[in-house]
Amino acid sequence: MEANPQPAPSPDLHDMIRRRAEEIYHRNGNILGRDRENWAQAEAEILRALSGAERRTAIVLKIDGLQYVAEYNAANSEGYIPGEFRRGTPVPVRIEGDKMFVMRHNGRELETRIVHRIE
Numbered sequence: 001m002e003a004n005p006q007p008a009p010s011p012d013l014h015d016m017i018r019r020r021a022e023e024i025y026h027r028n029g030n031i032l033g034r035d036r037e038n039w040a041q042a043e044a045e046i047l048r049a050l051s052g053a054e055r056r057t058a059i060v061l062k063i064d065g066l067q068y069v070a071e072y073n074a075a076n077s078e079g080y081i082p083g084e085f086r087r088g089t090p091v092p093v094r095i096e097g098d099k100m101f102v103m104r105h106n107g108r109e110l111e112t113r114i115v116h117r118i119e
Contacts, residue, residue, distance in 0.1 A: 013050075017042045020079040023106055027084075045081050049074040057082065059102065059112060063093060066119055070100045070112035080110050 020042035025034070058071050059082075072080070084104065085091055092103035101109040 013046070016046050016079055019106075020046055020081070023079065023084075027105070046079060049077070049079075049081065058115070059085075059110070061091065061093060061100070061102065063095075066117055068100060068114055069116040069118070070114045072110055072112040077110055078108055080104065 017039065021035075021038040024038045024041055025031075028034070028038075057074055058069055061068050061070070074080075085102075094101045095114070098114050100112045100114050102112065103109055
């Protein structure tokens, strides 16, 4: 008797995983031959992020001497994974009221809500 194969992921989920796998490929230096590893890592990260869809997570940035703590919704972050930004690396940011938009390496913005400012 044959085992039931797992259902194929929805087109949206498949696209999220594909985009994240490409980000991993580029972040790791465009090393060929690691497609399966990149895909597995991307799939695990996306599924982990989606499993906590209602959980809010935070990012901490220092801008002009102030430290900002801002929350974002993992389900609406277009595949952003904590650790994408390296500590001390300059990151383009714009602030509009209580919203902070952080420019990611892939050209997309991570939309956050500022919850705390520390001087």
